[in-house]
Amino acid sequence: MSIAQSNKFGFTINRSRLIDYDSSDRKVREFITLKEPSFRLCFACGGCTATCTAGQHTSFNLRRMNTYIRRGEIEPLREEVKRCMLCGKCLLVCPRGVNTRNVVAAAADAIGKLERNEL
């Protein structure tokens, strides 16, 4: 946190890290589940993240992204979803047969729709 806050106290109120499920936005989750029902099947093993091509270069983490979508946490998703290369390696390692590429594609579509207020 930056100390050089412009108020008279020299500090401000920290932002919450809490996932407040009751006030979170679950429209993205609903959209993705509709477009790619296998999204439900993820049990967060992390195989996708371990094999991820983009993940060798950046913080992209599909397992975490799926978790965020399920919790309705959209903010971290906006940047995260852009990092995937759609190479499809994750598709081949998923033990639950989740159509991972389409999950990412649908997430990107959902974010686009969200920005245009179409969701």
Next chain:
Amino acid sequence: MKTTSAHIVVAGGGVAGMEAAGTLAEMGYRVTMIEKDDEPGGHLLQWHALFPDRRPADEVRNYLRKHIEQRNLSIITGTTVEKIRHHGSGVLVSLSGGTEEKADAVIVATGFDLFDARRKEEYGYGIYDNVITSAELEGMFNRGRVAKADGSVPARIGLIHCVGSRDEKVNNNHCSKVCCVTAVKQAIEIRKMLPSCEVFCFYMDMRMYGPYYEELYRESQEFHNVNFIRGKVSEASVNINNRLVIKVEDTLAGRPLKMELDIMVLMVGMEMAGAGMKLAESSGMKRGINRFLETADHHYGNNLSGIKGIFYAGTCTAPMNITDTISHARAAVAETVRYLNSR
């Protein structure tokens, strides 16, 4: 069959006790089964449907009831076994009424107690209206209606795994084995009964070790949209709308999570039964690290007490599901017969 005149006391009339007693009686032995409640059946009496196939619990209950309807099997209900001591070549079994039974061997099948959820004070069981245990939820299924204390229909239910299991704070380091799959089963049943009700399982690990368990887990996600959040619920409170508010870390997101629930179901684990514990104290039976009865060998002496004429069956030795309990009881019968024949 020179030993068929032998008399065997079975301490406990739950699944293990009934299976052991019935099998021994079938083989021609004289059997006395001691049950502390008014009716044999144990915890199974409360259950509505069984995992993983959700068959009615009645089917197994009926099998066991028929199994113990035998001429040479007598049942003493409302009674506990207080002490077992050696007497000649056999044993003398003291009962709570003050009477004694002479027997050639005893099978201890005192089973388990469900964890007393009040010991996890932070969950507010016994304080908040809509905090219930898995056994109470099963009761709701029996009555055919899942509802809040005020009778209204819940919109969101949370199932809290590992309540009283894998928890040093309540002195239980063991896994109760059956709660994970019970939670998944109950989650599916809730979703089927109340399709508009969201269901969340809060788990530390999903331990789906038995046949069809993992498949049930998958089914719950694929067809019933049951949600899973990996994290141990730390506390519950009630907000102004009288909804429960729980705090948990979503360990997969690495962030704390807050959620309102209408009903919070505590998946209570198994503990060594109090009655069994007293019997073990008085009769010199060793207990292991989690207070369950310690068997002579974990691999090949799993029904042996190490004391002549005393054998163990079922969940008095460790948490087990019904399938394993029945197998364990039959194995106890085999050990008992071997002992009687070798005398």
Next chain:
Amino acid sequence: MNSELFTLPFNLGLYFILIYSVVRSTVWFRNLSRSDKLRLQRGFFGRPFMDSLREISMESLLHLKIFRKNPVLGYMHMSLAFGWFLLIVFGTIEADFFGEKHLNPPSHAIFFRWFNPDHGAEGFAGIYSFWMDLLLAFILSGLLLAIIKRFTPRLMGMKKTTKHTWTDRIALTSLWLIFPSRLLAESFTCGVHGSGSFLTGNLGNALASFLPAADIAPWFWWLYSLSLGTFFFLLPVSRYFHIPVELFLIFMRNSGISTGDRHSSYTEVQTHACSSCGVCISTCQMSYAAGIHDIQSAYFIKGLRNDRDIAGITANCLMCGRCEEVCPVGIELGPMRLIERRQGERSDRTLKLQEKYSLMRRRSTLERRPTQSYRYLVREEPEKADVLFFAGCMTHLTPSVIVAMKKIMDSAGVRYRFMDENGGVCCGRPLMLAGRDREARELINHNSDVIWKSGAQILVTSCPICYKVFRESYYLEARVMHHSEFINLLIEEGSLRLGYLHKKVVYHDPCELGRGSGIYEEPRAVISYVAELQSSEQERNMSLCCGGSLGNLTLSSGKRAMIAADAARTLTLGLPDELITACPLCKKTFVQATETKVSDIAELVAAALPAPRRENAKKRPARRHSRATSNG
């Protein structure tokens, strides 16, 4: 009797369709890019025009392609198209030759019998009448087949046929009515006048013997004219519009115009040139192996034509390219789908331009989304190498292929650098297949930079997906080779000593390598060098897709498995010892689908390598590979 009023529907329809065609063609022409306009203009005065005429007569009239594939279906199309064409040509000649004047309006040719009821009783005119009756019979036989096909498609070797819209139904009915009504109109007239040849004459006499033919005849002439008029009016809004449009398409194609990467007049012409014949449907593995019957190219094109929301159809395709191989009209179905998948990339500006100039306004499937960004990629400074080996993302999941390639290259003494040994950057093709060219460009730029900096002469890849994009979308100095090509080169150069394996193997052409890049011979040459190569029912350009395709975004794993199982079954009919493929994705997919051992071509070759001898390997001088040694 001489009232010409009944010709009115025909005349109106005819002039409507002629004017419409001219206007539509003009619009299409105007919307072409400058270079395409130039191509078309040059083509009109050059060979392309003649080529087009030949193609039109071969395909649009004679339907030779369909004929070869299915003679009955071919005959049906030929009788209707070519028969009708001949009927018009000879009818016009007849009217001009035997009519009152020598240049007549079209209606005089079409309704010749009405205007000349006594004509053709004898002599040369009689022979001509006989010829005209023969043509009519030819057409009617085709029509009979068409009706049979409509109701029992299986008889014609068609598993599925396309569904019709209501305009299609009316157009179809009027089309079907044209020739029977002509037959009856001519017959009744001939019956009254005792003229006509074997068909119209005899039928006319028979009908006139018990019916008031003179009174009935005008009704059928009306019906004939109405059917023609209705058909002409509905033509632009029915599937039969493909008949005139196909002519235009053939000319455009022969002039060198291709699909490109966005919607244009050409894609529109292709859309309207589809006859909805349904050949693509029965060829589609998604249909017959996975039971998905609503996403095939015919439906895709139909959705485009009718401006439906086809986002789901567009995404749900393996992009294997088999339908394109069999399309009798030659529509570039793959590129067309990719254009649709790219919808999300369009900026507002290109959208507006498209809406302004194109008749195809496709707003319904529009999906704009945030663009991917790979700014996190760090520029690399690679070591110099003659040969650069890029295994590809998927190949990292089949490490045996990498081990085999290392062995082969070491054995041949190739000095190579393993570009993505520690995990590389995706080639960009999967993004392109998902319609995200702009993002793919970022990855292409990154990888190109590494390849250029390495100074490599040859870029070898084990993945056909990478191979295709390296060849088509990268600007490289290095020669791009799939490892099957490279191994073939090493064998031809004599730098690879291989034993013979005494195995029967079957080869599966990966979509991106075979149909996608036209590499059929090199893998076969390599395999034949080390083992006995069986042929398969479906190979080369008709090779099956393994089902694992990255081209499909939405297909479930279960459906993929069904396609894989079916393809593996077909491939292993000859009970081979091994199923050889040349793509890590195909390999991973087939391994789960068949009991037969599945290997990559590199693994097969590596197995044929002699046992390594230490000193030998050390002595062999490293070979330099340059453009000079290669044949490309």
Next chain:
Amino acid sequence: MKPEGKKRIWAEYQKEIPDDHFFYVRSCIRQTFFAGSEQYFLKILRDDLGKDVFEDPRHTTCTGIGYHGDVVPFETIQAVVARHFALATEAGYRHIAISCVTSFGIYSEILETWKHFPETLERTREDLYKATGRTFEVPETISHTSDIIYKFRDQIARKAKYNLVDINTGKPLKVVEHIGCHYSKMFPKYGVGGAEFPHVLVGMVEAWGGDIIDYPERRHCCGFGFRQYLVQANRGYSLFASRKKFESMEPYRPDMIIANCPGCTMFMDRWQYTIREIDGITYGADGQGIPVLTYEEVAGLILGYNPWELGLQYHNVQSLPLLRRMGIKADPSERFLAKDGSRLPEPANLING
């Protein structure tokens, strides 16, 4: 809510609170910021309840703030606490009454350590003797001063001149109770009612006629957290924690907050002002803030003492609306008048001054 459930838990966590003869140790924060509270604790116990409370002027800080700020080692703080025990031993007292929750936590931590690791007790005896020449006996009991007020809550209620009741509506005041973390979260058995549902303040409020609000973030820390506050850059965490509590209690429209910890009382009061300055949000009815009172201040009001002598005017959130509701007549103009009539300095940052 099932009251019998809570009663069962309370029954399980009953600690021994002595009846008389206390050795009093003060709190650094309270003697500075809530001097009236400590003063009136002594006054109520001595004058109203007739108890013997002994205070040795030689007693010092427990160094708890230094200890939790990682500058005072455990050995040192044991010696400091042992010195207080020595003073008590020398004065003949066996029961310690501790004014500060931080100190209380430290005393309990040290006593538990000595119990489980007797060698540390011996080491401390040695350290203290070497440093001061004093010896000591481990006290029989330690009580937080709120425990003592809790014990005598019914006696106070019997002497009450006012109740925690709104005189306009006749309804009980809605009170938020806040327990200092170090009171019982470390060792539930040291707190009345345990850690999850402590009874110490609930008992007082109920005995004096008020209603307790059970809001979701009841257990949450006020945010003081020593290092959170002591390091300026970390104060955002501290503020955030307090705000979380305020937002959670706000829907219940509480009339007041009662706290038993010096840090909590101070920060839940001060931060209301800071949050208003930073975010422009003022909690409480009509933007008046939620008054934060110590249990002695509440007890003093109940017993009819002058609010300005109790020191209520030195809170950022002024209590005038609360006093009006309780029917306590207090002249606002006398807030900053000393006994001799001279003017006391007026605090600058009052939320509803």
